Amino acid sequence: MKRTRTRLADGRELLYFAADGEAVPAPPDPRQLPPVSTASQLRWDPLLGEWVMMASHRQNRTFMPARDDCPLCPSSDGRQTEIPAPEYTVAIFENRFPSLSTGAHLDDVDVRHPLVDVRPGYGRCEVVCFTSDHNARFADLTPEQARLVVDAWADRTAELSELDGVEQVFCFESRGREIGVTLSHPHGQIYAYPFVTPRTRRMLDVARDYRERTGRDLHDDVVAAERDAGVRVIAETAHWVAFVPAAARWPVEVHIHPLRRVRTIPELDDAERDDFATLYLDILRRFDRLYDAPLPYISAWHQAPVGDDEGLSRLHLQLFSIRRSADKLKYLAGSESGMHAFITDVLPEDVAQRLREV
Known part of the structure; x- marks a missing residue:
C-alpha cells in the first residue's frame, strides 16, 4: 500500500x-x-x-x-x-x-x-x-x-x-x-x-464477569455456539464467519468475526484481510438484494480500547439496518429510546434464512 x-x-x-x-x-x-x-x-x-x-x-x-x-x-x-x-x-x-x-x-x-x-x-x-x-x-x-x-x-x-x-x-x-x-x-x-465508549465498556464488563464465572472467553464461546448451531450462519470462510446473532436487536443484523483471536484491525494478517474483503462484499450485496432498494445500514468495527490489558476484547464487525420490511423502518420508540430495551419484530433465524437465499 x-x-x-x-x-x-x-x-x-x-x-x-x-x-x-x-x-x-x-x-x-x-x-x-x-x-x-x-x-x-x-x-x-x-x-x-x-x-x-x-x-x-x-x-x-x-x-x-x-x-x-x-x-x-x-x-x-x-x-x-x-x-x-x-x-x-x-x-x-x-x-x-x-x-x-x-x-x-x-x-x-x-x-x-x-x-x-x-x-x-x-x-x-x-x-x-x-x-x-x-x-x-x-x-x-x-x-x-x-x-x-x-x-x-x-x-x-x-x-x-x-x-x-x-x-x-x-x-x-x-x-x-x-x-x-x-x-x-x-x-x-x-x-x-x-x-472508552459506553457500549464497549458494557461489553468489557460482561466479558470480564463471564471469565470470572466460567474461566472462559465470552467471544470464543459465542462464535463457537453460532458455528455449531449453524441456523443463523450466513457464510463462513477460511478466516471469518458471518452470522445473525441469536439475540439480534435490529431487523437485519449480521456480525462478522475472525476465527483467530484478534483485538484490532492492524493485527489482521494479509490472508485475513483478503478473506474479509471478499466476505464483506458478499454480505453487503446480500443486504442490497433483500428488497428492491439498497438497505440503509450502519457498519461498525468493534476494536479493543488502546489501554485494554485484560485481553477481554475481540475484533468484530457489526452490520445492521433499520429497514424491517420493503416499505417500513424500525423506529426506536418508547421502550428503545426511553429505556434502551429493544423489541424486535423479526426472528433472527428467519432473517438468516432470507439472507442465505438471496
Whole structure:
C-alpha cells in the first residue's frame, strides 16, 4: 500500500491511499477556508456515568448537496472540493465539522453543576472516502479495492491509537438518508475518542464477569455456539464467519468475526484481510438484494480500547439496518429510546434464512 500525506488549505490533514506503484497526484488546495472550530466539549452525565460530546458548530455542516456540489468527489473543471486531486482510490481527511478535535479548548465554560465535569472535546474525526465514484456503493468495489480500505483502516487505527489522550478508535460507515447520512458519496468515518465508549465498556464488563464465572472467553464461546448451531450462519470462510446473532436487536443484523483471536484491525494478517474483503462484499450485496432498494445500514468495527490489558476484547464487525420490511423502518420508540430495551419484530433465524437465499 502507498500512502501520500498532504494538507488542506485550513491545515487539516489529507491522506491518499493507493496500491503499490499506483500514481497518486497530491496537488495543493487553492481554496480560502475559515479556521476549523475547536469549540467541542465533553460533559459528564452523572446519572449514567458517561461522557457526552457537544459540538454546536456541527449544526451548520453540509447537508445533502446536489451531485455537482459534492465535497467528496475529486476536484475538476475549476470546482474545488475537499479532495484537490483530480482522481483518487481511497482518501481520508480530517472532518471539517469535527465532533472531536486535537485542538479543542474551553473558553470560560461554567455549567453551574457540581456533578457535571466539563472538558475540551479532544480527539480526532476523519472522513474515509472509499472511492472517487460518486454513484458507487461499497458493495460495488472490487475485492482489491475493498482490501485497500481495510489497509487504510488499519493504518489509521494504528496511528490514531498513538495520539496522547486517545483511548479508543472507531471505524464505521453509515449509509442511507434514513440512517441520517448528510452526504451521499460513498464514505465512512473514523472517531478517535478520549474515552472508552459506553457500549464497549458494557461489553468489557460482561466479558470480564463471564471469565470470572466460567474461566472462559465470552467471544470464543459465542462464535463457537453460532458455528455449531449453524441456523443463523450466513457464510463462513477460511478466516471469518458471518452470522445473525441469536439475540439480534435490529431487523437485519449480521456480525462478522475472525476465527483467530484478534483485538484490532492492524493485527489482521494479509490472508485475513483478503478473506474479509471478499466476505464483506458478499454480505453487503446480500443486504442490497433483500428488497428492491439498497438497505440503509450502519457498519461498525468493534476494536479493543488502546489501554485494554485484560485481553477481554475481540475484533468484530457489526452490520445492521433499520429497514424491517420493503416499505417500513424500525423506529426506536418508547421502550428503545426511553429505556434502551429493544423489541424486535423479526426472528433472527428467519432473517438468516432470507439472507442465505438471496
